[in-house]
Amino acid sequence: MYDVWKPPEQRPLRQLPGLLASSLGLLWESARTEFVLVAILQVVSGAMGGVLLVLVKNLLDAIQASSASQDFGPVLGWLGVLGVLTLLTTFSGSMQWELQRILGEQVDRRAMLRIFEVAGVASLEAFETPDFHNRLERAWISSGSRPTQITQSLLSLMSSLAGVLGVVIALFAVLPVLVPLLLVGSVPVLLLTARGSKALYAFNFGLTPLDRRRMYISRVLTHREHAHEVIAFGLAGFLNARWRDLHDQRLAEMRTLVRQRMWLGALSSLGNTLLFVAPVALVSYLLVNGTMQLPQAVAAATGILLLRPTLQGVIWSATQLYECALFLEDYEQFVRMKDELVAEHGGGPAPASFSTLRLESVTFNYPGVEAPALRNVTLDIGAGQVVALVGENGSGKTTLAKLLCGLYAPLGGRVLWDQTDTAQVKPAALRKSVAVLFQDFCKYLLDVSENIGVGRHERLGDPDSIREAAEHAGAHAFIRDLPEGYRTLLGPEFEGGHNLSIGQWQRMALARAFLRDAPLVILDEPTAALDARAEHELFDSMRTLFAGRTVLLISHRFSSVRSADRIYVLHKGELVEQGTHEQLMQLNGQYADLFTLQAAAYQSNGVAAEAAERNGAVP
Ligand SMILES: Nc1ncnc2c1ncn2[C@@H]1O[C@H](COP(=O)(O)OP(=O)(O)OP(=O)(O)O)[C@@H](O)[C@H]1O
Numbered sequence: 100m101y102d103v104w105k106p107p108e109q110r111p112l113r114q115l116p117g118l119l120a121s122s123l124g125l126l127w128e129s130a131r132t133e134f135v136l137v138a139i140l141q142v143v144s145g146a147m148g149g150v151l152l153v154l155v156k157n158l159l160d161a162i163q164a165s166s167a168s169q170d171f172g173p174v175l176g177w178l179g180v181l182g183v184l185t186l187l188t189t190f191s192g193s194m195q196w197e198l199q200r201i202l203g204e205q206v207d208r209r210a211m212l213r214i215f216e217v218a219g220v221a222s223l224e225a226f227e228t229p230d231f232h233n234r235l236e237r238a239w240i241s242s243g244s245r246p247t248q249i250t251q252s253l254l255s256l257m258s259s260l261a262g263v264l265g266v267v268i269a270l271f272a273v274l275p276v277l278v279p280l281l282l283v284g285s286v287p288v289l290l291l292t293a294r295g296s297k298a299l300y301a302f303n304f305g306l307t308p309l310d311r312r313r314m315y316i317s318r319v320l321t322h323r324e325h326a327h328e329v330i331a332f333g334l335a336g337f338l339n340a341r342w343r344d345l346h347d348q349r350l351a352e353m354r355t356l357v358r359q360r361m362w363l364g365a366l367s368s369l370g371n372t373l374l375f376v377a378p379v380a381l382v383s384y385l386l387v388n389g390t391m392q393l394p395q396a397v398a399a400a401t402g403i404l405l406l407r408p409t410l411q412g413v414i415w416s417a418t419q420l421y422e423c424a425l426f427l428e429d430y431e432q433f434v435r436m437k438d439e440l441v442a443e444h445g446g447g448p449a450p451a452s453f454s455t456l457r458l459e460s461v462t463f464n465y466p467g468v469e470a471p472a473l474r475n476v477t478l479d480i481g482a483g484q485v486v487a488l489v490g491e492n493g494s495g496k497t498t499l500a501k502l503l504c505g506l507y508a509p510l511g512g513r514v515l516w517d518q519t520d521t522a523q524v525k526p527a528a529l530r531k532s533v534a535v536l537f538q539d540f541c542k543y544l545l546d547v548s549e550n551i552g553v554g555r556h557e558r559l560g561d562p563d564s565i566r567e568a569a570e571h572a573g574a575h576a577f578i579r580d581l582p583e584g585y586r587t588l589l590g591p592e593f594e595g596g597h598n599l600s601i602g603q604w605q606r607m608a609l610a611r612a613f614l615r616d617a618p619l620v621i622l623d624e625p626t627a628a629l630d631a632r633a634e635h636e637l638f639d640s641m642r643t644l645f646a647g648r649t650v651l652l653i654s655h656r657f658s659s660v661r662s663a664d665r666i667y668v669l670h671k672g673e674l675v676e677q678g679t680h681e682q683l684m685q686l687n688g689q690y691a692d693l694f695t696l697q698a699a700a701y702q703s704n705g706v707a708a709e710a711a712e713r714n715g716a717v718p
Pocket residue numbers: 227465466468472490491492493494495496497498499538
């Protein structure tokens with residue numbers, strides 16, 4: 100069961116070392132060469148300031164000496180060194196930028212891959228829980244720039260601290276009282292800036308659900324899958340307005356945040372100013388009352404002037420570090436979830452086959468929904484049988500199919516493969532033994548053979564099996580007519596992409612089920628989009644096509660289920676009737692009702708009824 104995650108109220112700074120270590124690890128794993136080069140270049144360019152100062156001093160000395168000796172050789176020499184160093188500094192600066200571009204891209208790639216790893220082991224239930232998507236979204240956002248930023252902040256914090264230390268030592272010699280004054284004075288400034296970071300984090304955290312809804316609207320407005328309805332219903336204006344509404348809410352929240360951060364900024368500027376003015380005032384006072392001499396006062400003032408930018412550098416990089424830690428914690432939490440999710444996937448191997456599949460008093464509730472989608476359902480499916488599941492919309496048919504696939508686990512009762520309780524089996528192993536055609540099957544914008552091959556991706560390189568599956572699904576004929584046959588890319592939004600009709604797409608999905616070659620086949624409304632002939636052919640040949648396999652067929656077309664070995668009728672999540680078509684008709688219950696209702700539509704027209712009867716395509 101997917102557990103909703105609540106962030107801790109306070110993010111202790113204690114997490115900072117761990118986050119730093121994992122960020123550095125991420126950088127190291129992603130692009131160690133670029134990382135090392137960037138770090139070296141940063142250190143070198145940091146040291147270059149001091150070297151340049153020394154060079155300028157030497158140049159001035161050389162100028163002084165050469166004006167006496169009239170020998171300009173040393174001056175030219177120092178000018179040359181200065182020129183070469185300036186060139187190197189500028190070049191290393193631009194190199195750093197370019198390398199950082201690659202570093203950023205590599206870190207982004209690695210971070211994304213780690214997010215995909217979590218998504219790859221998450222349950223269907225997790226994907227149906229808003230909390231999972233909120234966390235995913237936050238991890239996504241934080242993974243981009245934050246790992247690089249946190250290490251850069253660490254590097255600049257270290258260099259600023261080194262700068263502060265130098266000046267502090269010098270100041271201590273001149274006027275020791277200035278040191279505690281400046282250091283203690285910077286603490287409130289640091290706290291105020293950190294509060295601003297926390298407010299920014301809280302803003303992003305709180306707005307994730309709203310932002311996700313807004314992003315959904317943008318997708319509806321801009322993606323092909325919705326374009327036909329958006330254009331046909333003239334929805335662009337309506338959706339635009341909805342997007343603006345959601346964005347207005349974001350803007351309102353952002354205004355509150357900005358106001359808060361402006362206040363915090365004003366207070367910390369005040370603190371910064373006091374931090375500068377108070378020591379200068381102290382030095383002036385000591386100078387005026389004669390406690391301090393002019394050279395000492397000049398040295399102290401220079402120290403204060405030098406300390407100001409380095410101290411601000413420390414405050415800035417420390418808060419950047421804190422801010423990154425807040426955001427990265429979301430990413431780390433999400434990535435760590437992989438271990439929990441994999442642990443949930445424990446269990447033994449799946450049985451290779453079965454003689455009876457049994458649902459025993461199975462109850463299932465969707466997360467957050469009180470009414471059970473399945474209530475106390477007990478049914479048997481014998482090996483080699485074609486078993487049908489019917490019932491009105493929302494009666495629980497698809498839910499039951501997903502339980503059989505191991506996509507959901509029952510909350511009560513058991514799903515048994517003979518004596519094996521599937522709760523004790525690794526879900527992935529169980530799924531290998533099931534071929535399923537979902538009611539809302541996927542349309543992969545890949546080429547035709549990949550669209551079929553993903554049914555058993557290990558067989559992607561086996562064109563004969565793919566072709567055979569396509570033939571069984573009645574797809575081979577139209578695939579042959581495609582511009583590049585099985586190599587035709589599907590999806591008109593890609594260059595050279597080709598679109599299919601919905602029925603052709605459904606045949607692709609059916610071909611996947613054939614290719615999967617598993618003992619249990621679940622077909623959830625497999626012919627909803629197929630033409631009458633294709634539907635008739637499929638049901639006519641189902642026993643031959645799926646010979647040796649067990650088929651669970653879910654359908655609203657009663658003509659297609661009447662020949663099933665056993666029919667189960669679900670109503671509001673409960674199993675209300677079961678038997679063969681003849682037994683259920685005799686029972687005169689819900690099945691008979693629904694069957695008669697559907698048949699009446701055909702029987703009201705004598706000609707259609709006669710034709711249908713002849714073809715066996717309708718009841
Ligand atoms: N992911 C979900 N989260 C919450 N409730 C769900 C979810 N999927 C389905 N339900 C609810 O569970 C009940 C059974 O749904 P299910 O999809 O199993 O019905 P069905 O019999 O397959 O219907 P249909 O004939 O329309 O395909 C419905 O009330 C539905 O609203």
